[in-house]
Amino acid sequence: MNAPAKLGAYGLGLVVIFSAALGVGGAVGAVGPSPAGDGHAAHAPSLPARPAAQVVPAGLQVSQDGYTFTPETTTFTPGEPATFRFTVTGPDGRPVTRYQVAHEKKLHFIVVNRDLGGFQHLHPTEAGGGVWSVPLTLPRAGTYRAFADFVPEGGQGLTLGTDLFAPGDHTPQPLPPAVRTAEADGYTVKLDGELTPGTSSRLTLTVSRDGAPVTDLEPYLGAYGHLVALRAGDLAYLHVHPNGAPGDGTTRPGPAIVFEAEVPSRGDYRLFLDFQHGGTVHTAAFTLRAVPPPAGTTPAGTTPAEPDHEHGGH
Ligand SMILES: [Cu+2]
Numbered sequence: 001m002n003a004p005a006k007l008g009a010y011g012l013g014l015v016v017i018f019s020a021a022l023g024v025g026g027a028v029g030a031v032g033p034s035p036a037g038d039g040h041a042a043h044a045p046s047l048p049a050r051p052a053a054q055v056v057p058a059g060l061q062v063s064q065d066g067y068t069f070t071p072e073t074t075t076f077t078p079g080e081p082a083t084f085r086f087t088v089t090g091p092d093g094r095p096v097t098r099y100q101v102a103h104e105k106k107l108h109f110i111v112v113n114r115d116l117g118g119f120q121h122l123h124p125t126e127a128g129g130g131v132w133s134v135p136l137t138l139p140r141a142g143t144y145r146a147f148a149d150f151v152p153e154g155g156q157g158l159t160l161g162t163d164l165f166a167p168g169d170h171t172p173q174p175l176p177p178a179v180r181t182a183e184a185d186g187y188t189v190k191l192d193g194e195l196t197p198g199t200s201s202r203l204t205l206t207v208s209r210d211g212a213p214v215t216d217l218e219p220y221l222g223a224y225g226h227l228v229a230l231r232a233g234d235l236a237y238l239h240v241h242p243n244g245a246p247g248d249g250t251t252r253p254g255p256a257i258v259f260e261a262e263v264p265s266r267g268d269y270r271l272f273l274d275f276q277h278g279g280t281v282h283t284a285a286f287t288l289r290a291v292p293p294p295a296g297t298t299p300a301g302t303t304p305a306e307p308d309h310e311h312g313g314h
Contacts, residue, residue: 057264058159059147059230059237066091069148069160076138078166084136085127088148088160095130098153103221108149109134110228111164112235113142115172116270119283121228141168145235159237175232175268176287182273184284187214189273195290197266203227203240203259205273205284213255219246220276225257232268232287240271263290 062069072085087095088107099106109132111120124134138144144164151157182189186209193203205225207214217224223245229238243258244251263269271286 055264057231057236057238058149059145059161060234062160062162064158064160065156067096067152067155067158067160069146069162070095071146071162071164074163075165075167076136078138078141078168081135081137083133084124084146084164085131085133086124086148087130087132088150088152090152096152097130100151100153102149102151102157103223103226105221106150107132108147110147110149110237111136111138112145112147112230112272113140114145114163114235115142116175116230116232116235117173119228119272119285121226121272121274121281121283138164138166141166141170142172147237149237161235161237175270176285178268178287178289180286182284182286184282185280186210187277187282187284189275189284189286191271191286191288195261195263195269195288196293197263197290200260200262202243203261203271204256205259206256207254207275207277209277214277215252215254216277217254217257218276218279219253220274220281222246224251224253224275225259226274227259227261228272228274229261229263229269229288230272231263231265232270236264238263238269266290266292 068089070087070089076082076084090096102108105123106126107124109122109124111122112118118139120136122134122136124132127133132148144166145161146164147159147161149157149159180191182191188208190206190208191203192206193201195201195203205227207217220226223242225242227240227242229240230236231238238261240259240261243260246253257273257275266289268287268289271288273284273286274281275284276282
């Protein structure tokens, strides 16, 4: 019976945190995935102390820093190919037409089921006048989250998110359990490493096929792999940067792809790895739980773990 009350309280909590995060942005000049400097407590004296790393993660907002993700339509027939068109509206209220290239593209477009059961990484084309256009099929009925990941010229990188809908009966799927290997198109990908909230965590993904390491991965968007991490529950979008690049003299084309990931909180994350081999892009998906390190090993610069009732539980 008290579920609505809890939801209401949760929503209020989000509003408070959101407002505080904007305050941090105004004070230090940036709200982004990197931890901001401290000192924010002075601007929000009525709020309890809050780790600076808990600024609003990317992907949760349809509008941020004056930029707004504006879809032409948000409802699609399940399983039917369609064209998704959208603009990004800038601070002046007009569609943004000038972008910086990042990872070889001006804009990266990610679509995932709200239950994290699917993943599409697409690259829309410019249709003129700031309109982006991309063929899109929402494979089954349900609610989806679409992310536009871009850098407006002269601005900061942003990931804006909006919901898309495919009407019809559907049964949400539970989050797949955490496992250390994933299959993708006949490839096996093994995940090593842990996610530690609030600090950079090294993740190594190793690709093999038929038991043999794959040592001739092909560059895709300027790297041997791209990793998107989405937080279960709200689909916060985490930027994950690969270590090294093709042609830098030290980065090998597999079988291991190394990333540095930083997640803002404990909880479950769904990781999607894109890699290219044989001229085709493959996607391997993992569930990984972020837990604070055991007491006494808290990395410098992070907030000490709460009393650890989950100790040894994962
Ligand atoms: Cu992309």
